[in-house]
Amino acid sequence: MADVIKVATRDAYGKALVELGEKNPNVVVLDADLAAATKTGGFKKAFPDRFFDTGIAESNMMGVAAGLATTGYTVFASSFAMFSAGRAFEQVRNTIGYPHLNVKIGATHAGISVGEDGASHQCCEDIALMRSIPGMVIINPADDVEARAAVLAAAEMDGPVYMRFGRLAVPRIFDEDYKFEIGKAVTLKEGTDVTIIATGLMVKEAIEAAEALEAEGVSVELINMHTIKPLDKEAVVAAAKKTGCIVTAEEHNVIGGLGDAVCDAVCEEYPVPVVKVGVEDTFGKSGPALDLLPLFGLDAKNIVEKAKIAISKK
Amino acid sequence: MDVVAKKELAKVACNVRKGIIEGTFNAKSGHPGGSLSIADIISYLYFKEMNIDPANPAMPERDRFVLSKGHAAPALYSVMAQRGYFPVEELKTLRKIGSRLQGHPSMKCLPGIDISTGSLGQGISAACGMALGGKLQNADFRVYAILGDGEIQEGQVWEAAMYAAAKKLDNLVAFVDNNNLQIDGTVEEVNSPYPIPEKFVAFGWNVIEIDGHSFDEIENALNAARECKGKPTAIVASTTKGKGVSFMENQVSWHGAAPNAEQYEIAMKELDEVLNGLEG
Numbered sequence: 001m002a003d004v005i006k007v008a009t010r011d012a013y014g015k016a017l018v019e020l021g022e023k024n025p026n027v028v029v030l031d032a033d034l035a036a037a038t039k040t041g042g043f044k045k046a047f048p049d050r051f052f053d054t055g056i057a058e059s060n061m062m063g064v065a066a067g068l069a070t071t072g073y074t075v076f077a078s079s080f081a082m083f084s085a086g087r088a089f090e091q092v093r094n095t096i097g098y099p100h101l102n103v104k105i106g107a108t109h110a111g112i113s114v115g116e117d118g119a120s121h122q123c124c125e126d127i128a129l130m131r132s133i134p135g136m137v138i139i140n141p142a143d144d145v146e147a148r149a150a151v152l153a154a155a156e157m158d159g160p161v162y163m164r165f166g167r168l169a170v171p172r173i174f175d176e177d178y179k180f181e182i183g184k185a186v187t188l189k190e191g192t193d194v195t196i197i198a199t200g201l202m203v204k205e206a207i208e209a210a211e212a213l214e215a216e217g218v219s220v221e222l223i224n225m226h227t228i229k230p231l232d233k234e235a236v237v238a239a240a241k242k243t244g245c246i247v248t249a250e251e252h253n254v255i256g257g258l259g260d261a262v263c264d265a266v267c268e269e270y271p272v273p274v275v276k277v278g279v280e281d282t283f284g285k286s287g288p289a290l291d292l293l294p295l296f297g298l299d300a301k302n303i304v305e306k307a308k309i310a311i312s313k314k
Numbered sequence: 315m316d317v318v319a320k321k322e323l324a325k326v327a328c329n330v331r332k333g334i335i336e337g338t339f340n341a342k343s344g345h346p347g348g349s350l351s352i353a354d355i356i357s358y359l360y361f362k363e364m365n366i367d368p369a370n371p372a373m374p375e376r377d378r379f380v381l382s383k384g385h386a387a388p389a390l391y392s393v394m395a396q397r398g399y400f401p402v403e404e405l406k407t408l409r410k411i412g413s414r415l416q417g418h419p420s421m422k423c424l425p426g427i428d429i430s431t432g433s434l435g436q437g438i439s440a441a442c443g444m445a446l447g448g449k450l451q452n453a454d455f456r457v458y459a460i461l462g463d464g465e466i467q468e469g470q471v472w473e474a475a476m477y478a479a480a481k482k483l484d485n486l487v488a489f490v491d492n493n494n495l496q497i498d499g500t501v502e503e504v505n506s507p508y509p510i511p512e513k514f515v516a517f518g519w520n521v522i523e524i525d526g527h528s529f530d531e532i533e534n535a536l537n538a539a540r541e542c543k544g545k546p547t548a549i550v551a552s553t554t555k556g557k558g559v560s561f562m563e564n565q566v567s568w569h570g571a572a573p574n575a576e577q578y579e580i581a582m583k584e585l586d587e588v589l590n591g592l593e594g
Contacts, residue, residue: 061439071451099422
């Protein structure tokens, strides 16, 4: 068996920016002294005239991004998720979201998988924050292929987009010819007993969980929800009708993220039991990412357990 | 500036002040004090300084205006109406449901607003982005922002100030409307931003101090800003909050309160008297 290719979605983000920069002279990139970590450094090297470092001042960076967008540029503004969605929340809300400007926020180092840096940097609240801004699109890619596709698609649309990337190298899931459309869920596997809806690095765990469940005779419908807003409600409701119960899986607080978005959709249209896999309303901690993820229940094993609970609630 | 031009500007500013009173009176809310204090500066910008076309508010080569102290929206709307962006009559819709004249400026609602503002400290960052965009596309447009003296207590203003100087944004001019009052009292009582000029100098700006109600001084400062290369310019303008309406002048209570019918009549009478004097 060939070795699994592992690439961090932040690396794919950095490469996609260079690719975009070559195609589109209107693309500019901003960073707040984290170009080496967010991987915007590649763009900086390739297009120094179109790269702006605001220094450690994320609030100002978001405003500068907004101002640049008003002069006709497609602006990518990058920092860690904690500082993009967290520190600069109100700048994103008022100066980018409210005027609906063409700013794409490339937020890296999201979630528990930041690892050793610990809780101060492990942002598990960003989806909740960004979901609450009217008109904000939120994409949480599962692998490097999807991350690249997300960046290219975000550049094509007009308006604000929050892209959530990880620090950790994650297994490649998708082929080169993978079709990506903002707001369109991807059904990875069809089944009838339970639906697993996963996003980001939890998609890989969900694939493993589905295999384990199938081995036990449980038929699993598996959906990759790369776009959390606007949520593909049609896909969620159709899955609810088909399987009668749902498990959601995300590297984010169980409050305010994918799980809540799915609950909102089914509550209104077709209520079924929903069990969430996510960070259980707690702060992260330091440690190697691959050890932390199972510690916080962010693994296939927990998805399998939660799937059985979901089925039992039907 | 010659006497005739100065008189014309004084008329504009007086009409702008009348519009501020008209708007806030009809809205029964709003911020007349800090709107009146910038009336002369904003009148000069919209009638003498800026390359703008009310018939083509999105003209790419236009100069940009950022009201970083967005609560002074009544002054911005009033000068835009005077300049012909929309009918003066529309000022009566300020803050009402369905109005394009939101409580704070919204670029999605009103053509001619270059960026939505209202949350203090954020406009100046957007102004930096516009100035940067201008440099990047080798465009000649200039960017004008107005900050409040209370507003500069926001840390983001200084993030932006550091950045504007670092990027040598000499196409950016930021006025500081130094009327010395904010909601909770004088700026010194609340959290002194003084000395303001020295702070901007330390951040690498070209700094000019003026009387913000003198058209000559506003003009000279803006001309000097144009001549200054490699640095953004801060024009620290000493102003009077509530300027032009006797009972509102230097009264902190008029930061965010609208005149009632009786006060409206007195204010309009005072301004009309000034206007009649200028017509004579």
